[in-house]
Amino acid sequence: MHLHHPQSRVIRPLRPGDIVAFPYLDAVGRYLSDDATPMFEWYIPPGSPLCLGHPSAITTPDTDDMDAMVDSGEVVIVATGFDSLADYEAHQTYRDCDPRLVSPGGAPATSYLELRAERGRGARERVNGFLKHPTVQYRHDPVTKPFRIALTAVYDERDVAMAVLGRPSGRHNADGRTLELYRFAAHPDRPANTGSWLLSRCCRWATLEGYDRLLTYAGVQNDNEGTMYQAAGFDHLDTTTADRSKWHSRSGRVGGGTYRKRRYARHLSDHPLEARRPAGRVDxxxxxxxxxxxxxxxxxxxxxxxxxxxxxxxxxxxxxxxxxxxxxxxxxxxxxxxxxxxxxxxxxxxxxxxxxxxxxxxxxxxxxxxxxxxxxxxxxxxxxxxxxxxxxxxxxxxxxxxxxxxxxxxxxxxxxxxxxxxxxxxxxxxxxxxxxxxxxxxxxxxxxxxxxxxxxxxxxxxxxxx
Incomplete structure (x- = not known):
């Protein structure tokens, strides 16, 4: 078991939400309470044979015993402030997106939101850290291919919603004039109209980039009607039924069944020029x-x-x-x-x-x-x-x-x-x-x-x- 400990460990009493390691037990757990009988829920259950005399100290200790084990190094605090093991799992998988920064706490209105752009080094890890956070519950795949930019709605330094923009997946749409909205996800406790607020900024960014059309899809795996896109001025182009029986091209994908996919487009400009930006790498x-x-x-x-x-x-x-x-x-x-x-x-x-x-x-x-x-x-x-x-x-x-x-x-x-x-x-x-x-x-x-x-x-x- 490989644990990443702070170089300078601070010795202090345990607090609820601490993630602690028991090196001699090869165990990691979350500390639940600080009453007379502390409890743990196990992320990695105790399994080492070198634990003679110690299990009872873990199952029925008192607070003084636990503090002594922390002081002696028998218990090491490796992380703190997690509300659940699911949060800690997300933190382990996507370290660049701290789950504690994805709890907006209820912004009263979109006027309190700020915009942040995710790009450059580590952008994909930060994006996937938000998409796969257990509270966000985004039901589509994480981002695996390059993208132009991800725009994030932020409240009180916490992520509220995220939109990922990039080159269209279909070759027939990769004409240099069309941009595609790959992913859109939002925290359940977001302000009303957050989707329209963020989509309007996506459209403005795409317009300033020289694109003439923003394309997106709704209903992938979750029967989404696309109400947010209609409210933001997108036109419903068509609805198709996709077959997932051959979805085995990427690790972790599960094939089988069908789903309905609704295609929406937002026309960003109306002008006589054929293009407002160079085509780039387009055949x-x-x-x-x-x-x-x-x-x-x-x-x-x-x-x-x-x-x-x-x-x-x-x-x-x-x-x-x-x-x-x-x-x-x-x-x-x-x-x-x-x-x-x-x-x-x-x-x-x-x-x-x-x-x-x-x-x-x-x-x-x-x-x-x-x-x-x-x-x-x-x-x-x-x-x-x-x-x-x-x-x-x-x-x-x-x-x-x-x-x-x-x-x-x-x-x-x-x-x-x-x-x-x-x-x-x-x-x-x-x-x-x-x-x-x-x-x-x-x-x-x-x-x-x-x-x-x-x-x-x-x-x-x-x-x-x-």
Missing amino acids: AEQSQLTDRGTARSSVCALPRNIVQDDLIQTREESPDRRGASLSPDAQALLEERGPDGGVPRETTHAPLVACFGYRTPEDALVTVLAVRDYSVEQNPRNNTAAVTLSSVAIEPDVLAYPVNALRALIADAVEWASLHGYATVESRLESPTATSALDGLTTPIGFGTDSVGTGMVSPSQTPSSA
């Missing part, structure tokens, strides 16, 4: 998406004074397994209209996190904003401290109100950073148009006094339009 035959690998469309033939309502927000980076890179048309616009006379600030080698743009209905790129990670994290996905508005370019002679267009794009980037889990947004934008746009934000980015003119704003202070 050519899977998609009819516009190829953003060609040079950007010319704006010379466009009408002057294009108004804000005619612009379409897009993503202008090409995703990859190790990060992202600017699309050729975004790079061309930065070189032509960048603040440094044709030398964009992208020579810094800071990893590109996101690149937001505005396009016309004719697919001409007129505004671009690059967001980069200047932290020292080896893997940028693990950074949640700060993200930087690095460089910007804009076609001022085409737009009716160039400052307003850039201000709206910056606001989108700040909102995206908040939903993505960054604590701070910094700015290195220096052009006069960018300075005017920053000054007009609802929550201004205040500039510092360092040589690069870095400013900061907390994304949580920026109101979400979700």
Whole structure:
């Protein structure tokens, strides 16, 4: 038996909820009471032959005897504060999700909820720790494949609900324009309308990521009607009956029987462009998406004074397994209209996190904003401290109100950073148009006094339009 003991063990009297080990018995149990006759429920029952004279001390001890056994090291406190052995089992299986942090205690309303993004190192373990917690009682499989992000509703530093978003499972839906909601689970003691609250933020994050449709399923194994999705504005597409007789492809899966599966979709945008984000790793035959690998469309033939309502927000980076890179048309616009006379600030080698743009209905790129990670994290996905508005370019002679267009794009980037889990947004934008746009934000980015003119704003202070 392998037990992970604290390096510096604190000797104290036993308290109810303590998980204790009896090394000489190869036993682990949960301490139940501190009255004259303490009791244990066994996680690993006593089974060692080297226990002469000790069983009676465990079954009928008094408090002083137990305290003496703790002081002598015959009993070791290995964990504390567990309400049941099921909680301790979940803690052992998914150590990154402490079961004691999944008891929200009844938030009075969704206005008390906060949002946290799960991504980067250990995200899958934290997600599965919530999904498989015995109180949550999620009846589907844990997450086994990569996902884009998991958004968590939090109350009083405790997890209340969680939504996991990623690339669609079906190849016919993996067109670069569709995002899938893999998993959704909530604590039974959640505030009313928590599902709609969290789904609205999922939709807003997907919109800012450049997706046009959010797809999800209800009724998998638990006869869920999908009422939450209907209330959140999802359309019911169809209902099918799936056969589980061949569900043996993964360890722990149990085949047999059938279940009804209801498919829902939420349309996030309605625009004339074929795609608001590059297709990424999508096979050519899977998609009819516009190829953003060609040079950007010319704006010379466009009408002057294009108004804000005619612009379409897009993503202008090409995703990859190790990060992202600017699309050729975004790079061309930065070189032509960048603040440094044709030398964009992208020579810094800071990893590109996101690149937001505005396009016309004719697919001409007129505004671009690059967001980069200047932290020292080896893997940028693990950074949640700060993200930087690095460089910007804009076609001022085409737009009716160039400052307003850039201000709206910056606001989108700040909102995206908040939903993505960054604590701070910094700015290195220096052009006069960018300075005017920053000054007009609802929550201004205040500039510092360092040589690069870095400013900061907390994304949580920026109101979400979700």
